[in-house]
Amino acid sequence: MLTVIRERAEEGLGRVGEAVIMARDILRVLPHPRLYWTAALQQAYVMGIQSLPLVLFIAALGGAVMSQQTGAQFTGGLPLWVIGAVLAASQLTELGPLLTAIMLTGRVGAAIAAELASMRVTEQIDALYAMGRDPITFLVVPRVVGGFLVVPALVILADLTGLVAGWLIGVLAVDGLTTQDVVYGMRFYFRPWAAGFSLLKGIVFGVVITFTACFVGLQGRGGAEGVGRTTTVAVVTTTVWLMIMDVLLAPVLKAF
Amino acid sequence: MIEFRNLHKSFGTQQVLRGVNLVVNEGETLALLGPSGTGKSVLIKHAIGLLEPDQGDVIVDGTSIAHATREDLRRVRRKLGYVFQNSALFDSLTVGENLWLAQEDETGCRNIQDCASEAAALLERVNLDPDVLSKYPSELSGGMRKRVGVARAIASRPEYLLWDEPTTGLDPVNADTIDDLIMDLARNLGVTSIVVTHDLDTAFEVGDRIALLFDGQIRAVDTPTGILGNPDPLVRRFVRRTRADEAESPHRER
Numbered sequence: 381m382l383t384v385i386r387e388r389a390e391e392g393l394g395r396v397g398e399a400v401i402m403a404r405d406i407l408r409v410l411p412h413p414r415l416y417w418t419a420a421l422q423q424a425y426v427m428g429i430q431s432l433p434l435v436l437f438i439a440a441l442g443g444a445v446m447s448q449q450t451g452a453q454f455t456g457g458l459p460l461w462v463i464g465a466v467l468a469a470s471q472l473t474e475l476g477p478l479l480t481a482i483m484l485t486g487r488v489g490a491a492i493a494a495e496l497a498s499m500r501v502t503e504q505i506d507a508l509y510a511m512g513r514d515p516i517t518f519l520v521v522p523r524v525v526g527g528f529l530v531v532p533a534l535v536i537l538a539d540l541t542g543l544v545a546g547w548l549i550g551v552l553a554v555d556g557l558t559t560q561d562v563v564y565g566m567r568f569y570f571r572p573w574a575a576g577f578s579l580l581k582g583i584v585f586g587v588v589i590t591f592t593a594c595f596v597g598l599q600g601r602g603g604a605e606g607v608g609r610t611t612t613v614a615v616v617t618t619t620v621w622l623m624i625m626d627v628l629l630a631p632v633l634k635a636f
Numbered sequence: 637m638i639e640f641r642n643l644h645k646s647f648g649t650q651q652v653l654r655g656v657n658l659v660v661n662e663g664e665t666l667a668l669l670g671p672s673g674t675g676k677s678v679l680i681k682h683a684i685g686l687l688e689p690d691q692g693d694v695i696v697d698g699t700s701i702a703h704a705t706r707e708d709l710r711r712v713r714r715k716l717g718y719v720f721q722n723s724a725l726f727d728s729l730t731v732g733e734n735l736w737l738a739q740e741d742e743t744g745c746r747n748i749q750d751c752a753s754e755a756a757a758l759l760e761r762v763n764l765d766p767d768v769l770s771k772y773p774s775e776l777s778g779g780m781r782k783r784v785g786v787a788r789a790i791a792s793r794p795e796y797l798l799w800d801e802p803t804t805g806l807d808p809v810n811a812d813t814i815d816d817l818i819m820d821l822a823r824n825l826g827v828t829s830i831v832v833t834h835d836l837d838t839a840f841e842v843g844d845r846i847a848l849l850f851d852g853q854i855r856a857v858d859t860p861t862g863i864l865g866n867p868d869p870l871v872r873r874f875v876r877r878t879r880a881d882e883a884e885s886p887h888r889e890r
Contacts, residue, residue, distance in 0.1 A: 503724035512713035
């Protein structure tokens with residue numbers, strides 16, 4: 381039993397060390413944008429365009445649920461404009477960034493992990509090394525920079541979609557709620573920093589999703605089964621790290 | 637020159653290489669023979685730094701691969717070409733882009749158009765039409781992928797070539813084309829090659845010398861004539877049996 385625990389701990393520490401080395405290698409490449417800029421823009425475009433409909437749809441559903449449930453709980457107790465305030469607060473600081481990140485983990489993170497794991501098991505990564513090319517520069521940095529650029533943009537669009545959907549569904553579904561109530565509540569709550577916080581989460585989540593997917597994908601082993609296993613590990617690991625980063629970022633909001 | 641010095645490699649409890657010592661001289665083509673699973677591919681992967689030895693070293697062109705810095709390794713790899721057993725083409729890129737990736741630094745071409753004529757010439761050398769350039773690897777047969785892999789390996793004009801089963805899965809005509817290419821590169825450009833194969837025809841045709849890897853060690857290194865006359869029963873059995881197998885099924889895919 382102790383041996384198993386020790387082996388797992390050693391393995392875990394080894395992984396942390398490898399992740400630190402990959403982060404260091406990425407940072408080494410970043411000051412040389414000519415090596416990755418075109419590929420990063422391509423990655424950002426593909427990630428953004430392919431994910432946009434899904435992200436907006438999920439954001440709209442989140443906003444619709446939030447206004448209805450807040451309405452159901454507050455009707456008869458608090459003034460209805462509070463629904464607008466709760467909608468804005470939850471959408472900007474939590475629902476928009478986190479729902480977007482979780483959807484992107486399934487959509488983008490899984491695709492990156494599967495692609496890189498497949499490249500690993502078919503020796504394409506070895507072929508890059510053999511050609512004197514660095515997989516970090518060629519594969520990882522463009523994806524991480526692409527995530528860094530596109531995820532905050534998707535989060536802002538998801539925020540706006542969630543707010544609009546929450547407002548429309550709220551006015552239709554909650555008895556007595558008017559557009560004026562929702563707008564008053566949103567304006568009562570809104571501070572520019574809330575939008576900045578949403579953006580900050582988008583940046584952090586974008587890096588977490590792409591970095592973790594690349595890291596796990598490059599560790600891919602075995603055949604088709606190994607690629608499937610790697611993809612599952614990437615999605616689960618990324619989701620866990622997103623929640624951890626969400627908790628760690630919470631005090632930042634309080635600071636302002 | 638490529639020199640393997642007392643190379644040991646294990647995967648878990650399986651000991652694959654048990655102290656390999658082998659020198660491949662400048663401009664020489666060395667055919668590396670041995671039974672399946674004996675570590676031939678593992679051995680040449682050490683020469684390009686794709687695997688790290690447990691013990692020992694490989695010296696390529698005076699550089700110790702085991703102790704090379706990242707930059708040293710990159711520099712050495714630019715002198716080497718590697719033909720992968722399963723081609724290892726980048727499946728998200730077209731054939732042209734695969735070749736371009738190998739060409740761009742060495743030949744100075746900056747885009748696919750600039751490289752196109754050179755890429756077409758490379759494809760011609762491996763018996764492929766230039767219209768293959770715009771196709772993706774998934775649109776090609778296994779044999780065509782293999783030949784594109786060869787074209788990609790020679791695209792960077794390497795001084796050293798490591799061939800991992802270059803003729804396996806090819807029909808006899810295309811296998812002969814690859815054999816001729818190996819000999820032509822050695823003769824006209826002085827390329828030093830290690831050809832991992834279990835195809836005796838290829839080994840005896842292209843090899844200046846033949847090395848036999850048995851049980852993780854080099855059992856014999858000699859000229860083709862020397863290998864045929866080697867008194868070691870294991871060497872004799874391997875050469876005779878493989879030749880007999882080939883004689884029994886002359887029309888099989890190589």
